Amino acid sequence: xxxxxxxxxxxxxxxxxxxxxxxxxxxxxxxxxxxxxxxxxxxxxxxxxxxxxxxxxxxxxxxxxxxxxxxxxxxxxxxxxxxxxxxxxxxxxxxxxxxxxxxxxxxxxxxxxxxxx
Amino acid sequence: xxxxxxxxxxxxxxxxxxxxxxxxxxxxxxxxxxxxxxxxxxxxxxxxxxxxxxxxxxxxxxxxxxxxxxxxxxxxxxxxxxxxxxxxxxxxxxxxxxxxxxxxxxxxxxx
Numbered sequence: 001x002x003x004x005x006x007x008x009x010x011x012x013x014x015x016x017x018x019x020x021x022x023x024x025x026x027x028x029x030x031x032x033x034x035x036x037x038x039x040x041x042x043x044x045x046x047x048x049x050x051x052x053x054x055x056x057x058x059x060x061x062x063x064x065x066x067x068x069x070x071x072x073x074x075x076x077x078x079x080x081x082x083x084x085x086x087x088x089x090x091x092x093x094x095x096x097x098x099x100x101x102x103x104x105x106x107x108x109x110x111x112x113x114x115x116x117x
Numbered sequence: 118x119x120x121x122x123x124x125x126x127x128x129x130x131x132x133x134x135x136x137x138x139x140x141x142x143x144x145x146x147x148x149x150x151x152x153x154x155x156x157x158x159x160x161x162x163x164x165x166x167x168x169x170x171x172x173x174x175x176x177x178x179x180x181x182x183x184x185x186x187x188x189x190x191x192x193x194x195x196x197x198x199x200x201x202x203x204x205x206x207x208x209x210x211x212x213x214x215x216x217x218x219x220x221x222x223x224x225x226x227x228x
Contacts, residue, residue: 033216035218040126040220041220042123042205042218042219042220042221043160043205043207043218044218045215045216045217045218048215056215058215059217090159090160092160103147103148103165103167103209105150105162105165106150106152106160106162106207106216107162108159108160108161109159110158110159111159
């Protein structure tokens with residue numbers, strides 16, 4: 001069974017801090033995603049990656065960056081945390097049936113609830 | 118930007134009643150996936166639809182993809198308390214290589 005593990009379930013940080021959210025998947029999936037989930041807004045894509053060292057901006061990349069140095073790990077970085085980045089962050093991964101293809105189920109981690117004070 | 122509208126936002130039903138959630142797009146979709154998120158949990162994949170007019174069933178759940186591939190629906194027959202959660206659609210369009218999620222429909226089932 002696919003396991004997507006996010007490093008923290010809950011995290012509290014201060015405004016201006018650099019924040020790292022880590023995600024690891026154990027199924028050799030090519031595609032990895034970072035979403036944030038806010039009430040009434042559903043899941044919004046921040047960044048995704050379809051291969052090691054490859055990254056693509058999603059719909060709301062401002063204030064975030066990502067790193068994918070190894071296939072199994074996808075990190076989300078908040079360069080200088082702000083209160084409007086308080087949210088639930090979800091990582092997901094999926095198999096690729098071809099480079100950049102996104103036609104396979106996404107498997108989600110349990111999420112990190114991040115509070116910025 | 119591209120949007121996928123999902124309605125209704127909330128639905129309360131009595132146990133045993135039917136439930137339907139709809140996703141609509143102004144652009145033609147390549148495929149659409151449906152996910153269920155239980156309270157306090159993470160989204161879990163239910164099904165994927167690819168073909169125009171496609172209908173798939175999973176026990177009491179029926180998924181449909183519109184003929185024009187611009188809309189989709191999830192119908193639950195005779196809801197049970199275990200159906201409680203938020204149902205999301207997620208769609209891709211040709212060449213975008215990313216999923217756009219609907220805002221979700223939160224279902225409450227009253228026993």
